[in-house]
Amino acid sequence: MTQALTELQTSDLQHVWHPCSQMKDYEQFPPIVIKKGQGVWLYDEKDQRYLDAVSSWWVNLFGHANPRISQALSDQAFTLEHAIFANFSHEPAIKLAQKLVALTPEGLNKVFFADNGSSAIEIALKMSFQYHMQTGKTSKKRFLALTDAYHGETLGALSVGGVDLYNEVYQPLLLDTVRAQGPDCYRCPFKEQPVSCQAQCISFVAKELAIHHTEISAVIIEPLIQAAAGMKMYPPIYLKQLRELCTQYDVHLIADEIAVGFGRTGTMFACEQAAITPDFMCLSKGLTGGYLPLSAVVTSNKVYNAFYDDYGTMKAFLHSHSYTGNTLACRVALEVLTMFEEEQYIDIVQEKGERMDKLARAAFNQLPYVGEYRQVGLVGAIELVANAVTKQALPSEERIGYQIYKRALAKGLLIRPLGNVLYFMPPYIITDEEMTFMIDTAKETILQFFAEWEG
Numbered sequence: 001m002t003q004a005l006t007e008l009q010t011s012d013l014q015h016v017w018h019p020c021s022q023m024k025d026y027e028q029f030p031p032i033v034i035k036k037g038q039g040v041w042l043y044d045e046k047d048q049r050y051l052d053a054v055s056s057w058w059v060n061l062f063g064h065a066n067p068r069i070s071q072a073l074s075d076q077a078f079t080l081e082h083a084i085f086a087n088f089s090h091e092p093a094i095k096l097a098q099k100l101v102a103l104t105p106e107g108l109n110k111v112f113f114a115d116n117g118s119s120a121i122e123i124a125l126k127m128s129f130q131y132h133m134q135t136g137k138t139s140k141k142r143f144l145a146l147t148d149a150y151h152g153e154t155l156g157a158l159s160v161g162g163v164d165l166y167n168e169v170y171q172p173l174l175l176d177t178v179r180a181q182g183p184d185c186y187r188c189p190f191k192e193q194p195v196s197c198q199a200q201c202i203s204f205v206a207k208e209l210a211i212h213h214t215e216i217s218a219v220i221i222e223p224l225i226q227a228a229a230g231m232k233m234y235p236p237i238y239l240k241q242l243r244e245l246c247t248q249y250d251v252h253l254i255a256d257e258i259a260v261g262f263g264r265t266g267t268m269f270a271c272e273q274a275a276i277t278p279d280f281m282c283l284s285k286g287l288t289g290g291y292l293p294l295s296a297v298v299t300s301n302k303v304y305n306a307f308y309d310d311y312g313t314m315k316a317f318l319h320s321h322s323y324t325g326n327t328l329a330c331r332v333a334l335e336v337l338t339m340f341e342e343e344q345y346i347d348i349v350q351e352k353g354e355r356m357d358k359l360a361r362a363a364f365n366q367l368p369y370v371g372e373y374r375q376v377g378l379v380g381a382i383e384l385v386a387n388a389v390t391k392q393a394l395p396s397e398e399r400i401g402y403q404i405y406k407r408a409l410a411k412g413l414l415i416r417p418l419g420n421v422l423y424f425m426p427p428y429i430i431t432d433e434e435m436t437f438m439i440d441t442a443k444e445t446i447l448q449f450f451a452e453w454e455g
Contacts, residue, residue, distance in 0.1 A: 037064025118152030
């Protein structure tokens, strides 16, 4: 071990299996036990603090232990914690659904609640498939997804994902998905420049739809940012052209806004920047400001009406889980959306996004081994490469992003990597001083690592 373990760390290693982790790594780099959070900071059991630059897996919007959200949760807990959601309802869910319909693109009118992002994806896939079965389009049994996509880790969600790290071992269990090459602006095969990009890469999707549209139920996409792929960012025109293709070929469009919704891209939802309405919008993560598991699928009356009939026709959507429409989670989400309205957080995200972009480009653009710094809204990413001219990737087996991550933690900064891509997705309440610390510490850590690596 690299340090003497505390009692809690020892117990953790004996009993807990952590997500997205090779547990053998924990023997050399034990879990950091967090005892409290405040604002953008997490504090461990030794009172060391870490700036949460990744919003604890992209969920936290307004800071840890936010007084307003905590009060709403407490008040609700003393009134009603949960109730069965079949044949029953409650005010927080009703008001939350009203707000989601008002906020999402025009034409999305019905809300189906679930408890996490992967569940929302499963629901959208099932709704799309069942819709086509119940409207006479029985050949539409497949889905089209992009390379490098990530939509979650249940089997349906994995089926439409394209990151081998998550998918490969389960391939025999997965749905037969049509795959189209996704956008990769950093390594654009058409050599387009971001300022003049007309999304020629949509031709890869167009080709697959032309061939397979009679069997395609839906296309699923992460709008503007393919997150787990390494924060690959692409322009809104791609979404606009994709919407047109889906309409042309009578194929549903599923917008997975789980990571990018609720202000991350500088608008409430990424689809707004392309002025499109998907057939299904999947929401989670920031929906509850980082407090409780909750997700939602928002869809149209047209989809809803294909399921609306007498019971005996068996057209109902028979999907549920025990905590559907959980009262506590809905009340917290309602408070989060109210805070967006009352405190103008979209304007705040845009302002802080401009500041972060300016600081980050000044810090990283000329560093050796930095191929690109890219940013949309308040999401920034540093792509580390072996050669900035050729864009040659760094050797994955050396886990350079992971090594930088560990060093940054020692300096009080949490920037969990995606391979050799480091990213910033801080809570919206981050101050100028905290943002400067975040950027400066990341730069210092990168420079120190590569100085050692070259030596």
